[in-house]
Amino acid sequence: MRYQTGFLNHFASEAVTGALPEGRNSPQKPAFGLYAEQFSTSAFTTPRVENRRSWLYRMRPTTEHGRFEPYSGNPRLAAPDGSHTTPNRLRWDPLPLADGGVDFVDGLVTFGGNGSPSEGGIGIHLYVASETMDARAFQNSDGEMLIVPQQGTLRVVTELGRMDVPPGHIALVPRGMRFRVELVDGPARGYVCENFGAPFRLPDLGPIGANGLANPRDFEAPVAWFENRDEEFEIIQKFSGSLWRTTINRSPFDVVAWHGNSAPCRYDLARFNTIGTVSFDHPDPSIFTVLTSPSDTPGTANCDFVIFPPRWMVGEDTFRPPWFHRNVMSEFMGLVTGAYDAKEGGGFAPGGASLHNQFNGHGPDVESTRKATEAQLAPTKITDTLAFMFESRSVIHTTEFAMRGGLLQSDYDDCWRGFPKARLP
Structure with a gap:
């Protein structure tokens, strides 16, 4: 199976030689009796840099249906x-x-x-x-x-x-x-x-x-x-x-040729070039963003797709798992393979999911925290893992199935019970 490379590039491809017109998007008579149909995922008047559309040359138009x-x-x-x-x-x-x-x-x-x-x-x-x-x-x-x-x-x-x-x-x-x-x-x-x-x-x-x-x-x-x-x-x-x-x-899959950027x-995901610290204090998880859907508020996403892939951890004097935090963004997490480094105590299985809605505290569980604070720090590679996050600026509302379908874990809060109290002088 062949592919063309480059995100949002303008591509041109034909399964039959001569199916693509030369120099005209919608000629009077497309080759072989094909029909020219434009597929637009942005408004016609969207600025060129943001405009997304493709011309399809198909055996019959999509208008013919009941x-x-x-x-x-x-x-x-x-x-x-x-x-x-x-x-x-x-x-x-x-x-x-x-x-x-x-x-x-x-x-x-x-x-x-x-x-x-x-x-x-x-x-x-x-x-x-x-x-x-x-x-x-x-x-x-x-x-x-x-x-x-x-x-x-x-x-x-x-x-x-x-x-x-x-x-x-x-x-x-x-x-x-x-x-x-x-x-x-x-x-x-x-x-x-x-x-x-x-x-x-x-x-x-x-x-x-x-x-x-x-x-x-x-x-x-x-x-x-x-x-x-x-x-x-x-x-x-x-x-x-x-x-x-x-x-x-x-x-419906009768498009013989097409060109465009939609x-x-x-x-x-293995080709993602992970960026991290080489001194101390690991960067925010936004450094792992693969794709983003921007909103009308600059810097605040309608949705970010973030991954946590295999990577080296080398920060000195650094608490290396994700820190405890409360976030204006809402976070839905999934796990493709392995274990997530902030939840090594179990319960977060491949194919499972978690949701931390905005401003509700979360972070590593008790056991992951203990191991991270007591670890002898040296360059360490996190392997056999791939977690991801759909992160959104708004509250993520749950469905009846999510809450009552039998998969919700009733003991999730327990992973944060038992943190020893700080000892002040």
């Missing part, structure tokens, strides 16, 4: 109404792997979120899947989707091409783009951040300079690939918080 009707096949994909939101620190066991025929769409489960598709914010979902999507596609008109696999490789088939996304990688699917998810090596589980705000982009590097963190060259967009199937396909659309369905008489992409 009425959308409400879809009730996945009641667990639902926005929180705020009635289950608490200031308590929360942690969940992993979702059990799916039994029977559950695909990616029906295996999505909403745990929380904030805002709305019209005003910005995020939705946070976990997924389990045991079945490949075949004659079916999903279109999220509410937000772009950041997919973080934890178990099982996903093949994300989009209108612009295909991407294999194993654990340790992420996939980013633009808002409004149709895609299906195939399972490559058995049952799958993972996390999804649904971004209602400004599209994800690379954070500014500032004093770091030209290099470091995620490099644009390491993001991979697919090359053109199309499917010529004349049979009934089901289209599931998420629109204004609800699911809808219709059918069409062909595959495209899906994948990224190998």
Whole structure:
């Protein structure tokens, strides 16, 4: 499977030689009788540096379909109404792997979120899947989707091409783009951040300079690939918080060629260039930001995607795990593999999650604190771990399933009990 590299680059790709027009976006007669269709994920008048759009040359336009009707096949994909939101620190066991025929769409489960598709914010979902999507596609008109696999490789088939996304990688699917998810090596589980705000982009590097963190060259967009199937396909659309369905008489993945900069992409998190201290006091966790969705308040994100990968710890006279803190940002954490260095006492398992809403104190547990304060400091490499965080400027409201679905740990607060009192002179 081939890819094109570079985040937000303008790409041009054709699965059939001669399908792309030369010099005109929408010629009177596209080659081979194809139809020119523009896919825009920003307003037409957005400044050029922020404008995102692609031209698609497809076998038939997307306009040919019947009425959308409400879809009730996945009641667990639902926005929180705020009635289950608490200031308590929360942690969940992993979702059990799916039994029977559950695909990616029906295996999505909403745990929380904030805002709305019209005003910005995020939705946070976990997924389990045991079945490949075949004659079916999903279109999220509410937000772009950041997919973080934890178990099982996903093949994300989009209108612009295909991407294999194993654990340790992420996939980013633009808002409004149709895609299906195939399972490559058995049952799958993972996390999804649904971004209602400004599209994800690379954070500014500032004093770091030209290099470091995620490099644009390491993001991979697919090359053109199309499917010529004349049979009934089901289209599931998420629109204004609800699911809808219709059918069409062909595959929606019939784009023979495309060019533009609104495209899906994948990224190998192992390519993230972690920046840290070489003297004392480790930097804020924002130094681990892979992608950011900015808000209307400079420096305050609608959503940051932050990772905690394998890395060297070398700070002298430094408390090396994340410190105790209360934060204006709300933090939803997940774990792809290994153990998180602030929760070595157990309870935070791969596939699980935690939520620390704004201004509620959190930090390392008792055992992790004891080990960190008593450690003989030397250069140490943290290995076999990959944790991440969806961080948002607003309170993350939880759903009924998150609070009453049987995965919430009732004893999470216990990990902070038993800290010895400071001994003053």
